[in-house]
Amino acid sequence: MDLHYLTIAQAAALIRTGKLSPVELTRAFLDRIRALDAQLNAYLLPLEDTALADAKRAEAEIAAGNYKGPLHGIPIGLKDIYNTAGVRTTGHSAVFKDHVPTEDAFTVTLLRQAGAVILGKLSTWEFAIGGASFDLPWPPARNPWNTAQDPGGSSSGSGAAVASGLAMAAMGTDTGGSIRGPASWCGIAGLKPTYGYLSRRGILPLSFSLDHAGPMCWTVEDCALMMQVLAKHDPLDAASATVPPVDFVGALGGNLAGVRIGVPRHFFESDVTCEPDVLAAFNQSVTVFRALGASVQDVTLPHLGRFTDINSLITAAEAYAIHREWLQKTPELYGERGRLRMMAGAFVSAGDYINAQRERTRLVQEVASVMTGCDLLIMPTRQMVAPVLGGYDSSVGPSLTPPFNMTGYPALSLCNGFSATGLPISLQIAGRPFQDHIVLQAGDAFEKATAFRTARPALAATALAAE
Amino acid sequence: MTEMTFAARVAATGLTPKPEDLPKLEALVKDMDRAAAALLHGPRSYAEEPMSVFRLPTP
Numbered sequence: 001m002d003l004h005y006l007t008i009a010q011a012a013a014l015i016r017t018g019k020l021s022p023v024e025l026t027r028a029f030l031d032r033i034r035a036l037d038a039q040l041n042a043y044l045l046p047l048e049d050t051a052l053a054d055a056k057r058a059e060a061e062i063a064a065g066n067y068k069g070p071l072h073g074i075p076i077g078l079k080d081i082y083n084t085a086g087v088r089t090t091g092h093s094a095v096f097k098d099h100v101p102t103e104d105a106f107t108v109t110l111l112r113q114a115g116a117v118i119l120g121k122l123s124t125w126e127f128a129i130g131g132a133s134f135d136l137p138w139p140p141a142r143n144p145w146n147t148a149q150d151p152g153g154s155s156s157g158s159g160a161a162v163a164s165g166l167a168m169a170a171m172g173t174d175t176g177g178s179i180r181g182p183a184s185w186c187g188i189a190g191l192k193p194t195y196g197y198l199s200r201r202g203i204l205p206l207s208f209s210l211d212h213a214g215p216m217c218w219t220v221e222d223c224a225l226m227m228q229v230l231a232k233h234d235p236l237d238a239a240s241a242t243v244p245p246v247d248f249v250g251a252l253g254g255n256l257a258g259v260r261i262g263v264p265r266h267f268f269e270s271d272v273t274c275e276p277d278v279l280a281a282f283n284q285s286v287t288v289f290r291a292l293g294a295s296v297q298d299v300t301l302p303h304l305g306r307f308t309d310i311n312s313l314i315t316a317a318e319a320y321a322i323h324r325e326w327l328q329k330t331p332e333l334y335g336e337r338g339r340l341r342m343m344a345g346a347f348v349s350a351g352d353y354i355n356a357q358r359e360r361t362r363l364v365q366e367v368a369s370v371m372t373g374c375d376l377l378i379m380p381t382r383q384m385v386a387p388v389l390g391g392y393d394s395s396v397g398p399s400l401t402p403p404f405n406m407t408g409y410p411a412l413s414l415c416n417g418f419s420a421t422g423l424p425i426s427l428q429i430a431g432r433p434f435q436d437h438i439v440l441q442a443g444d445a446f447e448k449a450t451a452f453r454t455a456r457p458a459l460a461a462t463a464l465a466a467e
Numbered sequence: 468m469t470e471m472t473f474a475a476r477v478a479a480t481g482l483t484p485k486p487e488d489l490p491k492l493e494a495l496v497k498d499m500d501r502a503a504a505a506l507l508h509g510p511r512s513y514a515e516e517p518m519s520v521f522r523l524p525t526p
Contacts, residue, residue, distance in 0.1 A: 194523065195523060196523060241523070241525055242525065243525050243526060244526075306505075309501075309502035309505055309506075310502070310506070312498070312499065312502060313499060313502050313503060313506075316499060327482060328481050328482060328483075331482070331483065331484065331485075336488070336491075339484075339488070340484075340488060340491050340492050340495055341495065343480075343482055343484060343488075343492055344492060344495040344496050344499055346480040346482055347476060347480070347496045347499055347500070348499055348503065349503070352499075352503035352506065355503070355506045355507070356503075356506060359506055395495060395498070408523050433523045433526075434523075434525065434526050
Protein backbone atom coordinates (compact mmCIF):
# COMPACT_ATOMS: atom_id res chain seq x y z
CA MET A 1 0.00 0.00 0.00
CA ASP A 2 1.32 3.47 -0.95
CA LEU A 3 0.74 5.17 2.39
CA HIS A 4 1.66 8.58 1.03
CA TYR A 5 -1.11 8.39 -1.59
CA LEU A 6 -3.91 7.57 0.83
CA THR A 7 -6.58 10.20 1.21
CA ILE A 8 -7.48 11.41 4.68
CA ALA A 9 -10.76 9.49 4.44
CA GLN A 10 -8.94 6.25 3.57
CA ALA A 11 -6.20 6.67 6.17
CA ALA A 12 -8.66 7.65 8.90
CA ALA A 13 -10.70 4.50 8.34
CA LEU A 14 -7.56 2.39 8.71
CA ILE A 15 -6.29 4.30 11.75
CA ARG A 16 -9.64 4.16 13.52
CA THR A 17 -9.80 0.38 13.17
CA GLY A 18 -6.17 -0.12 14.21
CA LYS A 19 -5.04 -1.28 10.76
CA LEU A 20 -2.68 1.66 10.24
CA SER A 21 -0.23 3.12 12.72
CA PRO A 22 0.09 6.94 12.77
CA VAL A 23 3.81 6.43 13.45
CA GLU A 24 4.22 4.21 10.40
CA LEU A 25 2.23 6.69 8.32
CA THR A 26 4.24 9.69 9.52
CA ARG A 27 7.55 7.87 8.91
CA ALA A 28 6.42 7.14 5.35
CA PHE A 29 5.87 10.85 4.72
CA LEU A 30 9.11 11.92 6.42
CA ASP A 31 11.08 9.37 4.36
CA ARG A 32 9.44 10.65 1.21
CA ILE A 33 10.15 14.29 2.06
CA ARG A 34 13.80 13.37 2.63
CA ALA A 35 13.96 11.51 -0.69
CA LEU A 36 12.04 13.88 -2.93
CA ASP A 37 11.82 17.38 -1.63
CA ALA A 38 15.15 18.51 -3.04
CA GLN A 39 13.41 18.36 -6.42
CA LEU A 40 10.33 20.25 -5.31
CA ASN A 41 11.37 22.66 -2.53
CA ALA A 42 7.90 22.27 -1.05
CA TYR A 43 9.23 22.43 2.52
CA LEU A 44 11.09 25.27 4.16
CA LEU A 45 11.30 23.35 7.40
CA PRO A 46 10.35 19.69 7.87
CA LEU A 47 9.68 18.96 11.55
CA GLU A 48 10.86 15.37 11.84
CA ASP A 49 11.25 15.11 15.61
CA THR A 50 8.06 16.86 16.61
CA ALA A 51 6.07 15.14 13.86
CA LEU A 52 7.16 11.76 15.16
CA ALA A 53 6.33 12.84 18.70
CA ASP A 54 2.87 13.95 17.51
CA ALA A 55 2.40 10.59 15.80
CA LYS A 56 3.49 8.59 18.86
CA ARG A 57 1.11 10.59 21.02
CA ALA A 58 -1.74 9.96 18.56
CA GLU A 59 -0.96 6.27 18.48
CA ALA A 60 -0.98 6.03 22.27
CA GLU A 61 -4.25 7.96 22.52
CA ILE A 62 -5.95 5.75 19.96
CA ALA A 63 -4.63 2.60 21.62
CA ALA A 64 -6.08 3.88 24.90
CA GLY A 65 -9.51 4.21 23.27
CA ASN A 66 -9.38 7.99 22.84
CA TYR A 67 -9.88 8.28 19.07
CA LYS A 68 -10.56 11.95 18.33
CA GLY A 69 -11.86 11.77 14.78
CA PRO A 70 -10.75 11.65 11.15
CA LEU A 71 -7.70 13.92 11.53
CA HIS A 72 -6.23 11.90 14.40
CA GLY A 73 -2.77 10.79 13.28
CA ILE A 74 -3.05 12.47 9.86
CA PRO A 75 0.18 14.17 8.58
CA ILE A 76 -0.47 17.78 7.55
CA GLY A 77 1.81 20.59 6.34
CA LEU A 78 1.44 24.31 7.05
CA LYS A 79 2.13 27.20 4.72
CA ASP A 80 4.92 29.10 6.42
CA ILE A 81 2.74 32.06 7.31
CA TYR A 82 0.87 30.03 9.95
CA ASN A 83 2.38 30.77 13.34
CA THR A 84 3.74 27.75 15.18
CA ALA A 85 4.72 28.11 18.83
CA GLY A 86 8.47 27.79 19.25
CA VAL A 87 8.98 27.02 15.56
CA ARG A 88 10.31 29.51 13.01
CA THR A 89 7.59 31.13 10.87
CA THR A 90 9.25 33.10 8.10
CA GLY A 91 6.75 34.05 5.43
CA HIS A 92 9.54 32.77 3.12
CA SER A 93 11.28 36.09 3.75
CA ALA A 94 14.59 37.31 5.11
CA VAL A 95 12.55 39.95 6.96
CA PHE A 96 11.14 37.22 9.23
CA LYS A 97 13.94 34.65 9.03
CA ASP A 98 14.39 34.65 12.81
CA HIS A 99 10.71 35.06 13.70
CA VAL A 100 9.71 32.44 16.29
CA PRO A 101 6.12 32.90 17.49
CA THR A 102 5.12 32.06 21.02
CA GLU A 103 1.65 30.81 20.08
CA ASP A 104 0.13 28.63 17.39
CA ALA A 105 -2.33 30.13 14.94
CA PHE A 106 -5.90 29.38 16.06
CA THR A 107 -6.38 26.97 13.14
CA VAL A 108 -3.15 25.16 14.04
CA THR A 109 -4.44 24.76 17.59
CA LEU A 110 -7.64 23.23 16.19
CA LEU A 111 -5.62 20.80 14.06
CA ARG A 112 -3.51 19.78 17.05
CA GLN A 113 -6.61 19.33 19.22
CA ALA A 114 -7.99 17.03 16.52
CA GLY A 115 -4.81 14.94 16.78
CA ALA A 116 -3.21 15.95 13.48
CA VAL A 117 0.53 15.45 12.97
CA ILE A 118 2.28 18.65 11.85
CA LEU A 119 4.86 17.58 9.26
CA GLY A 120 6.50 20.93 8.67
CA LYS A 121 6.40 24.44 7.27
CA LEU A 122 5.77 24.87 3.56
CA SER A 123 7.09 27.19 0.90
CA THR A 124 5.08 30.29 -0.10
CA TRP A 125 5.48 33.41 -2.18
CA GLU A 126 7.13 36.00 0.05
CA PHE A 127 4.48 37.07 2.56
CA ALA A 128 1.94 35.47 0.19
CA ILE A 129 2.32 38.06 -2.59
CA GLY A 130 4.26 38.57 -5.81
CA GLY A 131 5.21 35.31 -7.44
CA ALA A 132 7.83 32.57 -7.56
CA SER A 133 11.11 34.29 -6.68
CA PHE A 134 14.75 33.29 -6.89
CA ASP A 135 16.08 36.12 -4.72
CA LEU A 136 14.77 34.91 -1.36
CA PRO A 137 16.63 32.93 1.33
CA TRP A 138 14.99 29.70 0.09
CA PRO A 139 14.25 28.59 -3.47
CA PRO A 140 10.68 28.59 -4.82
CA ALA A 141 8.57 25.44 -4.84
CA ARG A 142 8.28 23.58 -8.12
CA ASN A 143 5.35 21.88 -9.81
CA PRO A 144 5.45 18.09 -9.30
CA TRP A 145 3.74 17.45 -12.65
CA ASN A 146 6.74 19.07 -14.35
CA THR A 147 9.43 20.58 -12.17
CA ALA A 148 10.21 23.22 -14.80
CA GLN A 149 6.73 24.63 -14.29
CA ASP A 150 5.20 26.93 -11.69
CA PRO A 151 3.11 25.27 -8.96
CA GLY A 152 1.08 28.45 -8.58
CA GLY A 153 0.88 30.53 -5.47
CA SER A 154 1.04 31.89 -3.07
CA SER A 155 0.42 28.57 -1.27
CA SER A 156 2.98 27.00 -3.60
CA GLY A 157 4.54 24.48 -1.23
CA SER A 158 1.10 23.39 -0.02
CA GLY A 159 0.00 22.58 -3.58
CA ALA A 160 3.25 20.83 -4.51
CA ALA A 161 3.39 18.79 -1.28
CA VAL A 162 -0.18 17.48 -1.46
CA ALA A 163 -0.01 16.61 -5.17
CA SER A 164 3.25 14.70 -4.78
CA GLY A 165 2.36 12.82 -1.61
CA LEU A 166 4.67 14.82 0.65
CA ALA A 167 1.71 15.76 2.88
CA MET A 168 -1.72 14.21 3.14
CA ALA A 169 -3.20 17.70 3.39
CA ALA A 170 -1.98 21.24 3.87
CA MET A 171 -3.16 24.61 5.04
CA GLY A 172 -3.08 27.51 2.61
CA THR A 173 -4.28 31.09 2.51
CA ASP A 174 -6.07 32.97 -0.24
CA THR A 175 -6.19 36.76 -0.76
CA GLY A 176 -6.73 36.81 -4.52
CA GLY A 177 -6.51 33.12 -5.42
CA SER A 178 -3.61 31.77 -3.38
CA ILE A 179 -5.32 28.51 -2.40
CA ARG A 180 -7.20 27.96 -5.65
CA GLY A 181 -4.30 28.92 -7.95
CA PRO A 182 -1.85 26.30 -6.68
CA ALA A 183 -4.70 23.79 -6.27
CA SER A 184 -5.39 24.37 -9.95
CA TRP A 185 -1.86 24.04 -11.29
CA CYS A 186 -1.00 21.15 -8.97
CA GLY A 187 -4.22 19.26 -9.72
CA ILE A 188 -5.59 19.03 -6.18
CA ALA A 189 -8.67 20.29 -4.32
CA GLY A 190 -8.48 23.60 -2.47
CA LEU A 191 -11.25 25.45 -0.68
CA LYS A 192 -11.33 29.16 0.03
CA PRO A 193 -14.10 29.12 2.60
CA THR A 194 -16.58 31.92 3.20
CA TYR A 195 -14.88 34.98 4.70
CA GLY A 196 -15.15 34.63 8.46
CA TYR A 197 -15.61 30.85 8.53
CA LEU A 198 -11.97 30.16 9.46
CA SER A 199 -10.01 32.27 11.91
CA ARG A 200 -7.16 34.39 10.58
CA ARG A 201 -5.58 34.83 14.00
CA GLY A 202 -1.93 33.84 14.09
CA ILE A 203 -1.53 33.88 10.32
CA LEU A 204 0.87 36.53 8.95
CA PRO A 205 -1.56 38.98 7.34
CA LEU A 206 -1.37 40.30 3.80
CA SER A 207 -4.74 42.02 3.44
CA PHE A 208 -6.99 42.16 6.48
CA SER A 209 -10.26 42.30 4.56
CA LEU A 210 -9.37 39.79 1.83
CA ASP A 211 -7.28 37.09 3.57
CA HIS A 212 -8.87 33.66 3.94
CA ALA A 213 -7.43 30.49 5.48
CA GLY A 214 -8.40 27.16 3.98
CA PRO A 215 -7.59 23.48 3.38
CA MET A 216 -5.76 21.98 0.40
CA CYS A 217 -6.18 18.22 -0.11
CA TRP A 218 -6.10 15.55 -2.79
CA THR A 219 -9.91 15.22 -2.74
CA VAL A 220 -12.91 17.42 -2.03
CA GLU A 221 -14.05 14.88 0.56
CA ASP A 222 -10.81 15.49 2.46
CA CYS A 223 -11.45 19.26 2.34
CA ALA A 224 -14.81 18.57 4.00
CA LEU A 225 -13.09 16.51 6.71
CA MET A 226 -10.69 19.40 7.33
CA MET A 227 -13.53 21.95 7.43
CA GLN A 228 -15.27 19.89 10.09
CA VAL A 229 -12.36 20.65 12.40
CA LEU A 230 -11.40 24.14 11.19
CA ALA A 231 -14.75 25.96 10.95
CA LYS A 232 -14.95 27.16 14.53
CA HIS A 233 -15.70 30.62 15.87
CA ASP A 234 -12.66 32.50 17.19
CA PRO A 235 -13.69 35.23 19.61
CA LEU A 236 -10.29 36.90 19.13
CA ASP A 237 -10.68 37.35 15.36
CA ALA A 238 -12.98 40.30 14.71
CA ALA A 239 -14.04 38.83 11.36
CA SER A 240 -14.81 35.39 12.75
CA ALA A 241 -18.43 34.47 12.09
CA THR A 242 -20.78 32.97 14.64
CA VAL A 243 -22.75 30.43 12.67
CA PRO A 244 -24.45 27.18 13.67
CA PRO A 245 -22.25 24.09 13.21
CA VAL A 246 -22.55 22.43 9.80
CA ASP A 247 -22.03 18.77 8.98
CA PHE A 248 -19.69 19.27 6.02
CA VAL A 249 -19.07 15.54 5.61
CA GLY A 250 -22.72 14.58 6.04
CA ALA A 251 -23.63 16.99 3.23
CA LEU A 252 -21.59 14.93 0.74
CA GLY A 253 -23.08 12.22 -1.42
CA GLY A 254 -26.20 11.93 -3.49
CA ASN A 255 -26.90 13.50 -6.83
CA LEU A 256 -27.34 17.16 -7.67
CA ALA A 257 -30.99 17.04 -8.66
CA GLY A 258 -32.56 20.45 -8.18
CA VAL A 259 -29.24 22.28 -7.86
CA ARG A 260 -29.16 25.38 -10.09
CA ILE A 261 -25.75 26.26 -11.50
CA GLY A 262 -24.90 29.58 -13.15
CA VAL A 263 -22.07 30.02 -15.64
CA PRO A 264 -20.64 33.56 -15.98
CA ARG A 265 -19.37 32.64 -19.43
CA HIS A 266 -18.31 36.20 -20.24
CA PHE A 267 -15.70 35.94 -17.45
CA PHE A 268 -13.63 33.44 -19.43
CA GLU A 269 -14.82 33.88 -23.03
CA SER A 270 -14.60 37.65 -23.40
CA ASP A 271 -13.39 39.38 -20.19
CA VAL A 272 -10.34 37.10 -20.44
CA THR A 273 -9.70 34.24 -22.82
CA CYS A 274 -8.84 30.68 -21.88
CA GLU A 275 -6.45 28.22 -23.42
CA PRO A 276 -8.39 25.78 -25.66
CA ASP A 277 -7.70 22.78 -23.38
CA VAL A 278 -9.09 24.71 -20.40
CA LEU A 279 -12.24 25.70 -22.25
CA ALA A 280 -12.79 22.16 -23.56
CA ALA A 281 -12.40 20.71 -20.05
CA PHE A 282 -14.85 23.26 -18.70
CA ASN A 283 -17.49 22.49 -21.33
CA GLN A 284 -17.09 18.78 -20.61
CA SER A 285 -17.60 19.53 -16.91
CA VAL A 286 -20.92 21.23 -17.68
CA THR A 287 -22.03 17.97 -19.27
CA VAL A 288 -21.04 16.09 -16.10
CA PHE A 289 -23.04 18.43 -13.88
CA ARG A 290 -26.10 18.06 -16.10
CA ALA A 291 -25.72 14.28 -15.94
CA LEU A 292 -25.62 14.56 -12.15
CA GLY A 293 -29.03 16.23 -12.24
CA ALA A 294 -28.11 19.91 -11.94
CA SER A 295 -29.58 22.57 -14.20
CA VAL A 296 -26.92 24.77 -15.80
CA GLN A 297 -27.52 28.17 -17.41
CA ASP A 298 -25.43 31.20 -18.31
CA VAL A 299 -25.57 34.24 -16.02
CA THR A 300 -24.14 37.75 -16.30
CA LEU A 301 -21.99 39.30 -13.58
CA PRO A 302 -20.08 42.59 -13.60
CA HIS A 303 -16.95 42.61 -15.78
CA LEU A 304 -14.19 40.44 -14.33
CA GLY A 305 -11.72 43.32 -14.53
CA ARG A 306 -13.81 45.30 -12.08
CA PHE A 307 -13.30 42.63 -9.40
CA THR A 308 -9.61 42.28 -10.12
CA ASP A 309 -8.96 46.02 -10.07
CA ILE A 310 -10.61 46.49 -6.71
CA ASN A 311 -8.95 43.40 -5.27
CA SER A 312 -5.55 44.77 -6.35
CA LEU A 313 -6.15 48.22 -4.85
CA ILE A 314 -7.33 46.86 -1.51
CA THR A 315 -4.58 44.24 -1.30
CA ALA A 316 -1.84 46.74 -2.13
CA ALA A 317 -3.10 49.33 0.35
CA GLU A 318 -3.61 46.87 3.20
CA ALA A 319 -0.30 45.07 2.56
CA TYR A 320 1.53 48.39 2.57
CA ALA A 321 -0.15 49.35 5.84
CA ILE A 322 1.26 46.16 7.36
CA HIS A 323 4.74 46.31 5.83
CA ARG A 324 5.32 50.07 5.66
CA GLU A 325 7.89 50.30 8.42
CA TRP A 326 9.99 47.41 7.10
CA LEU A 327 9.68 48.61 3.50
CA GLN A 328 11.01 52.00 4.55
CA LYS A 329 13.78 50.78 6.85
CA THR A 330 14.97 47.50 5.33
CA PRO A 331 13.68 47.23 1.76
CA GLU A 332 16.77 45.22 0.79
CA LEU A 333 15.53 42.30 2.90
CA TYR A 334 12.59 41.71 0.55
CA GLY A 335 12.73 39.97 -2.79
CA GLU A 336 12.00 42.15 -5.77
CA ARG A 337 8.51 40.86 -6.50
CA GLY A 338 7.14 41.18 -2.98
CA ARG A 339 8.89 44.50 -2.41
CA LEU A 340 7.48 46.14 -5.53
CA ARG A 341 3.94 44.83 -5.10
CA MET A 342 3.77 46.10 -1.53
CA MET A 343 5.53 49.41 -2.26
CA ALA A 344 2.86 50.08 -4.88
CA GLY A 345 0.37 50.25 -2.03
CA ALA A 346 2.00 53.47 -0.86
CA PHE A 347 0.48 55.18 -3.89
CA VAL A 348 -3.13 54.20 -3.19
CA SER A 349 -4.76 57.24 -1.63
CA ALA A 350 -7.13 56.99 1.32
CA GLY A 351 -9.95 58.14 -0.95
CA ASP A 352 -9.18 55.46 -3.52
CA TYR A 353 -9.06 52.79 -0.82
CA ILE A 354 -12.41 53.83 0.65
CA ASN A 355 -14.01 54.04 -2.76
CA ALA A 356 -12.67 50.57 -3.53
CA GLN A 357 -14.34 49.22 -0.39
CA ARG A 358 -17.59 51.01 -1.31
CA GLU A 359 -17.51 49.58 -4.81
CA ARG A 360 -16.76 46.18 -3.33
CA THR A 361 -19.96 46.34 -1.32
CA ARG A 362 -21.91 47.26 -4.43
CA LEU A 363 -20.40 44.33 -6.32
CA VAL A 364 -21.35 41.98 -3.46
CA GLN A 365 -24.94 43.16 -3.86
CA GLU A 366 -24.83 42.56 -7.61
CA VAL A 367 -23.47 39.04 -7.20
CA ALA A 368 -26.01 38.31 -4.47
CA SER A 369 -28.76 39.43 -6.79
CA VAL A 370 -27.60 37.07 -9.56
CA MET A 371 -27.32 34.25 -7.03
CA THR A 372 -30.96 34.49 -6.06
CA GLY A 373 -31.47 32.57 -9.29
CA CYS A 374 -28.78 29.96 -8.81
CA ASP A 375 -27.17 28.00 -5.99
CA LEU A 376 -23.67 27.78 -7.44
CA LEU A 377 -21.44 29.38 -10.03
CA ILE A 378 -18.92 27.39 -12.07
CA MET A 379 -16.02 28.53 -14.24
CA PRO A 380 -12.38 27.58 -14.81
CA THR A 381 -10.08 28.39 -11.89
CA ARG A 382 -7.20 29.56 -14.06
CA GLN A 383 -7.44 30.46 -17.72
CA MET A 384 -4.18 28.65 -18.44
CA VAL A 385 -2.23 25.62 -17.21
CA ALA A 386 0.97 26.06 -15.22
CA PRO A 387 3.53 28.28 -17.00
CA VAL A 388 7.29 28.00 -16.67
CA LEU A 389 8.47 28.62 -13.10
CA GLY A 390 9.00 32.33 -12.53
CA GLY A 391 7.12 33.30 -15.68
CA TYR A 392 3.81 34.06 -14.01
CA ASP A 393 3.12 37.61 -12.86
CA SER A 394 0.03 37.70 -10.66
CA SER A 395 -0.24 41.47 -11.07
CA VAL A 396 -0.89 41.37 -14.80
CA GLY A 397 -4.45 41.24 -16.11
CA PRO A 398 -7.73 39.95 -14.69
CA SER A 399 -7.96 36.46 -13.26
CA LEU A 400 -10.88 34.26 -12.30
CA THR A 401 -10.30 33.91 -8.56
CA PRO A 402 -10.48 37.45 -7.04
CA PRO A 403 -14.28 37.83 -7.40
CA PHE A 404 -14.70 35.45 -4.47
CA ASN A 405 -12.16 37.21 -2.26
CA MET A 406 -13.97 40.43 -3.05
CA THR A 407 -17.38 38.99 -2.21
CA GLY A 408 -16.12 36.65 0.51
CA TYR A 409 -18.18 33.85 -1.07
CA PRO A 410 -16.85 30.28 -0.80
CA ALA A 411 -14.96 28.97 -3.82
CA LEU A 412 -13.44 25.56 -4.48
CA SER A 413 -10.88 24.54 -7.07
CA LEU A 414 -10.73 20.93 -8.23
CA CYS A 415 -9.13 19.05 -11.08
CA ASN A 416 -11.30 18.63 -14.19
CA GLY A 417 -8.80 17.40 -16.75
CA PHE A 418 -5.29 17.47 -18.14
CA SER A 419 -3.78 19.42 -21.01
CA ALA A 420 -2.14 17.85 -24.01
CA THR A 421 1.13 18.55 -22.19
CA GLY A 422 0.01 16.52 -19.16
CA LEU A 423 -0.59 19.45 -16.83
CA PRO A 424 -3.69 19.66 -14.61
CA ILE A 425 -6.69 21.80 -15.53
CA SER A 426 -9.23 22.88 -12.98
CA LEU A 427 -12.76 23.92 -12.30
CA GLN A 428 -13.91 26.53 -9.80
CA ILE A 429 -17.21 26.17 -7.94
CA ALA A 430 -18.49 29.13 -5.94
CA GLY A 431 -21.50 29.33 -3.67
CA ARG A 432 -23.46 31.61 -1.42
CA PRO A 433 -22.00 32.77 1.91
CA PHE A 434 -21.81 30.01 4.53
CA GLN A 435 -23.03 27.44 2.03
CA ASP A 436 -19.57 25.94 1.74
CA HIS A 437 -21.13 22.52 2.34
CA ILE A 438 -23.13 22.84 -0.90
CA VAL A 439 -19.99 23.84 -2.80
CA LEU A 440 -18.21 20.80 -1.35
CA GLN A 441 -21.17 18.54 -2.13
CA ALA A 442 -21.09 19.58 -5.79
CA GLY A 443 -17.32 19.19 -5.98
CA ASP A 444 -17.40 15.78 -4.35
CA ALA A 445 -20.16 14.61 -6.70
CA PHE A 446 -18.11 15.82 -9.68
CA GLU A 447 -14.95 14.08 -8.45
CA LYS A 448 -16.77 10.80 -7.87
CA ALA A 449 -18.41 10.96 -11.31
CA THR A 450 -15.07 11.48 -13.06
CA ALA A 451 -11.69 9.75 -13.05
CA PHE A 452 -9.31 12.67 -12.49
CA ARG A 453 -8.22 11.43 -9.03
CA THR A 454 -6.49 8.34 -10.41
CA ALA A 455 -3.46 10.13 -11.88
CA ARG A 456 -0.53 11.35 -9.78
CA PRO A 457 2.52 13.32 -10.93
CA ALA A 458 5.10 11.34 -12.85
CA LEU A 459 7.80 12.64 -10.53
CA ALA A 460 6.13 10.83 -7.70
CA ALA A 461 5.68 7.71 -9.77
CA THR A 462 9.36 7.69 -10.71
CA ALA A 463 10.42 8.14 -7.14
CA LEU A 464 8.00 5.48 -6.01
CA ALA A 465 9.66 2.97 -8.31
CA ALA A 466 13.04 3.88 -6.81
CA GLU A 467 11.90 3.44 -3.22
CA MET B 468 -1.37 72.71 -11.41
CA THR B 469 1.64 70.78 -12.65
CA GLU B 470 1.56 67.01 -12.43
CA MET B 471 4.02 65.45 -9.97
CA THR B 472 6.78 63.41 -11.52
CA PHE B 473 6.94 59.77 -10.46
CA ALA B 474 10.24 60.45 -8.68
CA ALA B 475 8.51 63.16 -6.63
CA ARG B 476 5.64 60.81 -5.79
CA VAL B 477 8.14 58.19 -4.62
CA ALA B 478 10.00 60.73 -2.50
CA ALA B 479 6.72 61.78 -0.85
CA THR B 480 6.15 58.21 0.38
CA GLY B 481 9.44 58.03 2.24
CA LEU B 482 10.34 54.89 0.32
CA THR B 483 13.80 54.44 -1.20
CA PRO B 484 13.46 51.89 -3.99
CA LYS B 485 16.57 50.87 -5.88
CA PRO B 486 17.02 52.89 -9.09
CA GLU B 487 16.57 49.71 -11.11
CA ASP B 488 13.22 49.11 -9.34
CA LEU B 489 11.72 52.39 -10.52
CA PRO B 490 10.45 51.42 -14.00
CA LYS B 491 8.71 48.30 -12.66
CA LEU B 492 7.29 50.17 -9.70
CA GLU B 493 6.07 52.94 -11.96
CA ALA B 494 4.29 50.40 -14.17
CA LEU B 495 2.55 48.89 -11.13
CA VAL B 496 1.54 52.32 -9.85
CA LYS B 497 0.26 53.33 -13.25
CA ASP B 498 -2.01 50.28 -13.20
CA MET B 499 -3.22 51.18 -9.69
CA ASP B 500 -3.93 54.74 -10.87
CA ARG B 501 -5.94 53.34 -13.78
CA ALA B 502 -7.91 51.06 -11.44
CA ALA B 503 -8.58 53.93 -9.02
CA ALA B 504 -9.72 56.21 -11.85
CA ALA B 505 -12.06 53.51 -13.13
CA LEU B 506 -13.75 53.41 -9.72
CA LEU B 507 -15.07 56.90 -10.31
CA HIS B 508 -17.00 55.75 -13.38
CA GLY B 509 -19.17 53.16 -11.61
CA PRO B 510 -22.96 53.45 -11.30
CA ARG B 511 -22.76 54.47 -7.67
CA SER B 512 -24.55 57.22 -5.80
CA TYR B 513 -22.23 59.43 -3.84
CA ALA B 514 -25.09 60.14 -1.46
CA GLU B 515 -24.79 56.66 0.01
CA GLU B 516 -23.13 55.96 3.35
CA PRO B 517 -19.44 55.23 2.76
CA MET B 518 -18.77 51.54 3.19
CA SER B 519 -15.30 51.14 4.57
CA VAL B 520 -16.15 48.11 6.69
CA PHE B 521 -16.83 44.71 5.15
CA ARG B 522 -19.33 42.37 6.76
CA LEU B 523 -21.31 39.43 5.49
CA PRO B 524 -24.73 38.67 6.88
CA THR B 525 -24.82 35.42 8.80
CA PRO B 526 -27.56 32.95 7.99
